[in-house]
Amino acid sequence: MTIGCPARVRTFLIGMLAAVLWSAPAAAAPRDDTLVVAFSTALTTVDRLYSIQREGLILSRLTDDGLFFVNPDTLEFEPLAAESYRWLDDTHLNVTLRDGVRFHDGSVLTADDVVYTFRWMLNEDTDTSRGAVIRGWLDSVEKSGPLSVRFNLKMPYPMALRDMAISIPLRKQGTYEDGTGRGQSRPLNGIGPYRVTAFSAGRRIELERFEDYYAGSPKGRPAIGKMVFRVIPDEGTQQAELLSGGIDLMMNVPPDVADNVSALPGVARLEGNDIRIGYLTLDAGGYSDPDSPMTHLKVRQAINHAIDREAITRYLMRGSARAISYACHPRQFGCQADGPRYPHDPEKAKRLLAEAGYPNGFSFKLWAYREKIIAEAIVNDLEAVGLDVDLRFVKLNVFSKVRNDHGMEAFFASYGGGGTPDASASTGVHFTAGSSRNYSGDASLARTVLAAERTIDKAERRRLYRRALNRIAEQAYWVPLFSYSQNFLLNPALSLPVADDGVPRLWQAAWRQ
Incomplete structure (x- = not known):
């Protein structure tokens, strides 16, 4: 590099x-x-209900509160506007609100406001940014007292508190009565x-x-x-x-x-520190082209060995950034795996390419939208093993459209999951069935990830995440690169x-x- x-x-x-x-x-x-x-x-x-931008999250934590929040010291999900909560069983959650919480217009928060907010999220016609995610696990919400609300889940979902903390600020009943969503x-x-x-x-x-x-x-x-x-x-x-x-x-x-x-x-x-991680996704499922070299395991393994993630981390990312070996941040719950690692080994990368039928390499496009200097370092490493890489560095809106249309053979990106201290932040978004970011085409892996997301038992969740992370590493669906380091001036x-x-x-x- x-x-x-x-x-x-x-x-x-x-x-x-x-x-x-x-x-x-x-x-x-x-x-x-x-x-x-x-x-x-x-x-x-x-309005955080209509924004997924990082800047929107930073702003929302100033202007909004949800029922829960991420404690900055422990990274645990704890009550915020909620005073307490109790799981009645695996799929029924009762939340008691704090008394005397006021909206900025001076009105007092009630159970009716909470019910209104979540029903707005459950309504497909409201087009909220995270509504589809919430509808995936929440069946209904009802008032159980003047300051208490009951949530009825479709299945056990251990990340319910996370979604409430990060994605759902509370709104006063009737906020969107004019029929509009994000109207300015x-x-x-x-x-x-x-x-x-x-x-x-x-x-x-x-x-x-x-x-x-x-x-x-x-x-x-x-x-x-x-x-x-x-x-x-x-x-x-x-x-x-x-x-x-x-x-x-x-x-x-x-x-x-x-x-x-x-x-x-x-x-x-x-x-x-930062829970955000950088990675390359490789089109193992052949979505962009059924004949793509990325559909060959040895090609994906070669690309993993070609990239010197340690040097990129040490000399370009620096600070508290660390090279990572698996598709998650080591501080996240469930991020323990023992699958294969891919140390930098250009000669092995060349041998694997030859064994895959590409002794002279091949040409492909690598898409990216951030940290151009990192993308260029990755291109240098790939070209050093004989690959012809066309770096397509574009704006995020262009990148997102092509990625969501499954039009990329390979792309460099990052993911922070809103600071979620759980392996589901990366595995859930990138390897579940139907996700626009899932390029693996691996139905078995998707079922494992889904099972982990729907299991309350922590030991079982760890076991399922280990299986999923090992599978991702064995099949080289990703090139895990590094964790990020925060820098403020x-x-x-x-x-x-x-x-x-x-x-x-x-x-x-x-x-x-």
């Missing part, structure tokens, strides 16, 4: 930026108690610690602390009074804004940028804890005294 020119060019540009801005004033002290954050990607809605004319009426005061699609979102946020919330009372999210797609512009005091926080910063910019005056750096006056799942909890931010 060779680190290519883009890294050197980026370092040169940062040096030029530093020369221009060295004399600029350091990041300003907190302006009117307002934290200004850069978003690289625009949000078309502030409607102000967001959440129950989170901040409320939306202004939203300009694709440009800017403004929040202020909700003073009537419920005292019993595990999130506690936020320290910062106001937040502003500015959409700044260009990384260089974000750096300039940080150095001049125009923003206080950059997220998802590449390691080389973090190295250079954090050495400048008025900038601090934070690093941390920020105003030194800002304090921000870094959670291990990679999802910032900005309600924990505070100004240093």
Whole structure:
């Protein structure tokens, strides 16, 4: 693996930026108690029921609460707007709400609001972003008391609390009565610690602390009074804004940028773990082409051996990133396997290609939409064993359409699962029957993954995940690459804890005294 020119060019540009801005004033002290954050990607809605973007998740954890949340210290699913819960049996869950939880319009949360929210999700005509997932396991929901709700599941589903925590913020009864879903004319009426005061699609979102946020919330009372999210797609512009005091926080910063910019005056750096993983999917099922070389096991094994994931992780990802051997993050529940591993071995890769009938290699397209320098390093490794790789680096919307149409022989992507600390985050999305991301064509594997998702018993779930992960490794359906490392650049006056799942909890931010 060779680190290519883009890294050197980026370092040169940062040096030029530093020369221009060295004399600029350091990041300003907190302006009117307002934290200004850069978003690289625009949000078309502030309603989490209609967004699957990472930025939407970060925002929703400020403006919304669900019944449950992911504890940033333990990564366990715990009550949030719920006061308590009890499984009546494997398919019936009773949830008791906290008393006195208020929406941003001042009204009090009731069981009727919770029933309304979940029935909206169950309605196929509402077109919510995660409705299909919820309908897969939830049969019905009913009010069981003024502050209690009963959920009737279709089957045992251990990730019910996860879905409630990550995908379903609570809505006031009648919120969508005008028949629209994500309409921008409607102000967001959440129950989170901040409320939306202004939203300009694709440009800017403004929040202020909700003073009537419920005292019993595990999130506690936020320290910062106001937040502003500015959409700044260009990384260089974000750096300039940080150095001049125009923003206080950059997220998802590449390691080389973090190295250079954090050495400048008025900038601090934070690093941390991330449950997000990078991987290659190979079209073993022959969806893009029944005659694709990717349908041959030895070809897929060769590609696994060709890529030097250790070098890519060490020199490009860096920080707390680690090379991984299986299709999950090692910190996730159920991510234990003993299937084959594929150490970097170019000569073995060449032998396997020859045994598969491709002694002179073959040509194919590798699709990617993020971390171009990583994609280019992967291409270099594959070309080193005789493969002719055409890198198709495209925007996410183009990538998603072609991937969802099963039109790719191979693609490089990443998955974080909203910080889900469970192996289902990757196996469930990528290897279940009917999933647009499942390129394996392996019905037996899909049944194993489904069985793991529908089993309450933890020991049995571990056994099923081990079987699934071993099967994925044996058949080389994926090339597991690395876990991610978080990098933040920020105003030194800002304090921000870094959670291990990679999802910032900005309600924990505070100004240093």
